[in-house]
Amino acid sequence: MGRSPCCDKNGLKKGPWTPEEDHKLIQYIQLHGPGNWRTLPKNAGLQRCGKSCRLRWTNYLRPDIKRGRFSFEEEETIIQLHSVLGNKWSAIAARLPGRTDNEIKNYWNTHIRKRLLRNGIDPVTHSPRLDLLDLSSLLNSTQFNLSSLLGLQALVNPEVFRLATTLLASHNERSDLLLQKLQQNQLLLNAPLQNQRQFFQFQNQIQEIPNFTTQNVPSSTSSQPMQGQVEESYLLNGQMLPPQNYGYCNSDASDNSTFQSLNNNRSNQNFSLDSVLSTPTEDEKESYCSNLMKFEIPASLNFDDFM
């Protein structure tokens, strides 16, 4: 026998709450506490189901609820927690005092999710969306040339782009080695990139190719550095963080020491985390994510089709 919805009973009001109803609910809970939500409406003199009362109280009337716009720190926390917890809104809300799961869920869907998509980040996996561009067709094409790739520069992760251009530009034995590495890693051949760790593993293998480092690659952009926490997950190989646990810009200064030591450990690999360690500018804060996670998608590209 199925359970009937609690609001099916005749005479129970639905829809927006009136100030009078709010007042009754607040007064009752202040006097008696929430207690049994099933019996609360009757005792409080409300023509509502218990579920509706509970929702109204927990999402709106509770005195400890913080109203207003989400701060930068709150948004940063939400993104980081979502990368680990996924759509566990109640778990995320538990770490954000004064915010409800409903509020966070709404904010995610209406603001953060869209911003991540705009910046070329998959809001589910928190990894760059290389599925926007099938590089395999480029690499395998006999019609392939640099100019065709240049036109796509704005679409892809600048680091991946740099490596791809180098591969195509260097017509010597090293390009064969590079191609092998690419194929082994399925990095560029099987978009989308599953996670950023793949990229670092791939990059590290390239370093092993004689006479080749990524430093040799002409920078296509203003040398955007790799993002700190991703690098950390690579360096901590064997103690991998969850695949989705990519760092976003972190304002917590205590993390700097970790990054610094990691950076020192890799000082012989031409790799700098300096910009990750630096305090984000207002512009960076505006984007609410690190530069690594920022991939410009041309306005002409309708990414809604990929959603």
Place this chain on the structure above:
DNA sequence: AAAAGGTTCAACCGCGGGTGC
């Protein structure tokens, strides 16, 4: 100024876990 389209968010719905009988 008004219509159309887009966005936001409070509220609802259905499901599943936990608990008591």
Place this chain on the structure above:
DNA sequence: TGCACCCGCGGTTGAACCTTT
């Protein structure tokens, strides 16, 4: 053990509001 009930969760809806044409 099975059933009924309570509660909380995540997904969805739709009215209100905002922006664009």
